[in-house]
Amino acid sequence: MIDRHTFEVVVDLAGKSEIEGVYKEETIAIARAEYLLGLAKYSSVRVSRVDGRGRTATIFEKTYAGGGKVAVVGDLDEASLCRTVGDVYGHDSRMTLLKVMRPYCDEQVMIPAEILHKYMPLRYLERDEMLFGQISRRIAGAQARQLRVGAEARLQELLKLFAQVRELAKDSDDLIPVAEQLGTRGLTGFLAHVEAGFVEADRARIITYAFSQRLNEARDWNRKLIFVCELFKEDQSEAADRCLDEFLSEIVDGNAVIKAAIGYAKDLATALMSLCAALDGAITDRFAHTPALMAVSEVLAVRPMPRLRAALLNRIALALDGKVLLTKSGRDADVGAFRQLVPLLQEYGGFVGGGPMAAALTRRAKITLGQDTADLSIEEAITTMMACFTHNAGRIGYLLDILPTEIGRRNASFVTERVALLLSEIRSIRDLAPANDPTFSRDRVREAFRKRLYLAGIPRKMADALLRKLDAVSAQMPAATPVRGPITVSPGTAPAGPVPAAPAAVSPAAVPASNRTGAAAPSPNRAERCPVLALVYRDRPYVVDSSRETYEIGRNPTSFIVVNNDKVSRLHATIVAKDGKYVLSDQSRNGTTVKLGDQPPVVLNRQSMTLEATGVIGLGVDAREIGNDEMVLISFRLN
Numbered sequence: 101m102i103d104r105h106t107f108e109v110v111v112d113l114a115g116k117s118e119i120e121g122v123y124k125e126e127t128i129a130i131a132r133a134e135y136l137l138g139l140a141k142y143s144s145v146r147v148s149r150v151d152g153r154g155r156t157a158t159i160f161e162k163t164y165a166g167g168g169k170v171a172v173v174g175d176l177d178e179a180s181l182c183r184t185v186g187d188v189y190g191h192d193s194r195m196t197l198l199k200v201m202r203p204y205c206d207e208q209v210m211i212p213a214e215i216l217h218k219y220m221p222l223r224y225l226e227r228d229e230m231l232f233g234q235i236s237r238r239i240a241g242a243q244a245r246q247l248r249v250g251a252e253a254r255l256q257e258l259l260k261l262f263a264q265v266r267e268l269a270k271d272s273d274d275l276i277p278v279a280e281q282l283g284t285r286g287l288t289g290f291l292a293h294v295e296a297g298f299v300e301a302d303r304a305r306i307i308t309y310a311f312s313q314r315l316n317e318a319r320d321w322n323r324k325l326i327f328v329c330e331l332f333k334e335d336q337s338e339a340a341d342r343c344l345d346e347f348l349s350e351i352v353d354g355n356a357v358i359k360a361a362i363g364y365a366k367d368l369a370t371a372l373m374s375l376c377a378a379l380d381g382a383i384t385d386r387f388a389h390t391p392a393l394m395a396v397s398e399v400l401a402v403r404p405m406p407r408l409r410a411a412l413l414n415r416i417a418l419a420l421d422g423k424v425l426l427t428k429s430g431r432d433a434d435v436g437a438f439r440q441l442v443p444l445l446q447e448y449g450g451f452v453g454g455g456p457m458a459a460a461l462t463r464r465a466k467i468t469l470g471q472d473t474a475d476l477s478i479e480e481a482i483t484t485m486m487a488c489f490t491h492n493a494g495r496i497g498y499l500l501d502i503l504p505t506e507i508g509r510r511n512a513s514f515v516t517e518r519v520a521l522l523l524s525e526i527r528s529i530r531d532l533a534p535a536n537d538p539t540f541s542r543d544r545v546r547e548a549f550r551k552r553l554y555l556a557g558i559p560r561k562m563a564d565a566l567l568r569k570l571d572a573v574s575a576q577m578p579a580a581t582p583v584r585g586p587i588t589v590s591p592g593t594a595p596a597g598p599v600p601a602a603p604a605a606v607s608p609a610a611v612p613a614s615n616r617t618g619a620a621a622p623s624p625n626r627a628e629r630c631p632v633l634a635l636v637y638r639d640r641p642y643v644v645d646s647s648r649e650t651y652e653i654g655r656n657p658t659s660f661i662v663v664n665n666d667k668v669s670r671l672h673a674t675i676v677a678k679d680g681k682y683v684l685s686d687q688s689r690n691g692t693t694v695k696l697g698d699q700p701p702v703v704l705n706r707q708s709m710t711l712e713a714t715g716v717i718g719l720g721v722d723a724r725e726i727g728n729d730e731m732v733l734i735s736f737r738l739n
Contacts, residue, residue: 106150107159108220109133111142118224120145120208121316130160135319137162141207176200179242185264189216189304191346191407196242198353200235206356209320213350214312219269226266236262272309279310287344288337295339311347321357322392329395334402341403348396349407358415361393368419369426369437375416376444379409379452382656382670401655402666413453416445421460426468438468442488444657450497458498459505461485478507479514492522523566633675633682633711637661637734644675644682651675653719653734654688665732667720673704675711682711682738690720711736 107129109120120136123129129147137145146161176199180192187193197212198205205211208221215221226232240255247254278297282290290310294303311328318324328347333340351357358375365371365388374387381401383394399405426441427433442461451457466481476484482502486495499519502508508515633644642661644651651660654672663672669688676683686692686704695701696715717734 105152108148108150108156109136110146110148111136112144113142118228119220121218122220126159132319133160133162139207176238176242178246179239181243181246182261184301185261185268186301186304188261188265189213189308191304191350194308194350195353196239197235198350200238202354204231206354211315211324211350213308213347214315216265217269217272217309217312218316219266219272222262222266222269226262268305275306275309276313278306279313282310282314282331286333286336287331287340288333291337291339291343307343321351321360322390324351325357325361325392326395329392329399332399332403341405344399345403345405345407348399348405349411352396352408353411353414355415361390361396362388363390363393364388367427367437368424369434369441372416372419372426372441373444375412376441377657379412380444380655380657380664401670404666410453413457417453417456417460420457420464426464431468434468438464442485446488446494449493450501455501455505458485458501459507462502462507478511482507482511482515482518486518492525496522496526520566523569526569631680632739633677634737634739635661635734636736637663644677646677646680649676649678651677661734663719663732665720668732669720672719673717683708684711684717688720693718693721711738713738 105126107123107126109123109129109132110117111120121129121132123132126147126149133145133147136142144161147159148156149159150156176196179196179199180190182188182190182193194212194216197215201212201215204225205215208215210218210221215225236258237251237255240258241251243258244251244254278294281293285293291307294306298306314327315324318327325348328344328351331340332344352361358371362371362374365374370388374383374389374393377383377387378389378393378397379400381397381399383389383397389397396408400408420441425434426437445451445453445457445461451461462478462481462485465484466476466478469481469484470476482499485498489495489498496519499515499522503512503515503519635642635644644660652671652674653659653661653663654670655662655664655668656670659671660675667690669690672686672688673692674685674687676685684692684694684704685708686706692704693701694704694709694711694715694717696711697713701718702709714737715735717736719732719734721732
């Protein structure tokens with residue numbers, strides 16, 4: 101019989117020893133011990149060799165003269181319900197665990213998906229009565245409120261589930277042959293294999309085990325992020341997209357991870373701008389980043405990844421809502437940084453991130469934009485944030501998002517009056533269409549807006565009256581009208597006031613000079629003028645003239661027209677203005693289609709053509725689909 105050895109990494113924390121992990125190879129165990137020691141959180145770290153009979157021998161031991169701190173338990177307002185042991189491995193349950201265990205996970209450099217499959221950490225977590233007791237009671241309390249049962253009864257049910265998880269972790273090596281399929285079949289093939297070969301109740305456990313095996317090999321947060329991102333393939337299945345979205349969101353939802361992913365940033369504003377760029381899939385060398393954040397950005401550039409986006413937006417909102425100054429250079433620099441950040445967080449219907457982001461920005465505006473040493477009042481801060489939008493849909497969305505928050509509840513009368521005033525100015529229900537909805541339907545928008553009105557806490561009679569107002573304006577429209585994909589508009593590119601109801605060729609004279617991105621206002625007495633190119637995208641006018649040579653179109657947030665869509669590249673196309681002519685050049689991966697008047701569409705693949713008269717530009721669309729209103733289209737007219 102071969103005497104097999106295992107290697108235990110043991111850490112001392114606040115005078116208490118616990119097994120951090122058990123490894124099959126001595127070199128891996130010592131490397132892990134060196135890494136943990138470098139964190140400066142433990143008074144000592146050692147590696148013990150354990151033979152088949154349970155006898156131990158210390159083969160590595162080092163001490164650190166600083167020690168560490170005891171992990172604390174995070175807050176928990178609500179918890180995902182888990183009724184069976186299979187539910188525990190699901191993403192929602194893991195995120196619940198993460199909320200209360202984040203400090204512990206940061207110290208262990210593991211996420212719940214990893215911990216749930218490691219018998220020794222589970223066993224020693226259970227033996228830490230104070231920490232384990234706080235975690236289990238906090239989850240039980242939140243779930244008991246949802247189930248309307250006693251907290252103690254729910255606690256006993258959770259303890260039984262934990263015992264089952266611990267026992268499954270003891271025999272988790274039985275899943276190794278299945279986990280190996282992740283490497284041989286790729287993520288899409290692996291998920292299909294699991295779906296075909298296992299009952300639904302076991303799938304989450306098998307999938308998390310396969311990921312945990314690989315994540316455990318990555319000894320720091322950045323390597324974990326890179327591992328998950330490397331599984332991404334542009335032609336993968338929707339199930340694979342969802343799977344990566346879940347694991348990436350589970351990893352990034354923590355300060356320690358975000359700091360590691362950004363790398364060096366001179367101040368908070370620089371770090372936040374990096375995160376905003378990552379959200380848009382637009383990380384470049386201009387932003388503070390590491391290869392891990394670049395990898396995350398590249399995934400977000402071609403897939404929406406809603407859970408990952410939500411986790412990143414949550415970290416941005418928490419940072420804005422904190423007390424750390426945006427810069428280290430004084431009040432004026434903070435004001436400038438804040439004004440740079442706000443446009444990056446706008447979307448058509450308010451601020452990305454909803455209520456938490458709206459409240460965080462409002463509180464930051466209150467303390468940042470005041471005069472001298474005096475802060476703005478909350479009413480002044482809300483008015484200032486409303487002015488950041490150039491259309492009523494954004495203002496209304498912002499106010500409705502702010503209403504259910506603490507700021508909104510304390511200033512309900514002020515906010516509600518502004519909502520009523522703005523709604524009285526709308527010309528069409530189209531103004532309230534969600535920015536990320538590829539199709540516009542009167543009934544869908546009415547229903548979504550109805551929910552927002554009643555959830556916002558507006559008095560019922562007022563909400564009913566506002567809804568009748570929406571019905572009145574929507575009655576004048578067709579039941580369904582296509583609307584193009586989501587966009588982010590750079591500040592200063594669209595005129596203030598209500599958005600036009602439908603795309604139309606726009607006369608340059610109708611666009612305020614301040615909105616022409618540097619174009620000087622033409623003199624009304626000027627006998628001759630150079631021709632200008634009027635563009636319309638999502639009902640918004642843009643004017644191209646000879647005031648600068650190149651205008652960029654793409655996903656990059658600094659573009660002249662910013663279009664966030666899976667088909668669109670960061671720098672998708674450019675328009676060069678020279679000698680009164682405007683040449684469109686495709687720079688993209690998916691190509692650009694141009695239709696001049698009634699002529700057949702022309703497909704550009706890294707090619708150029710002169711824009712003449714009137715027509716339509718399709719970004720990343722097939723020539724046969726140029727007339728499809730659901731595609732990403734920009735109309736133009738040479739004036």
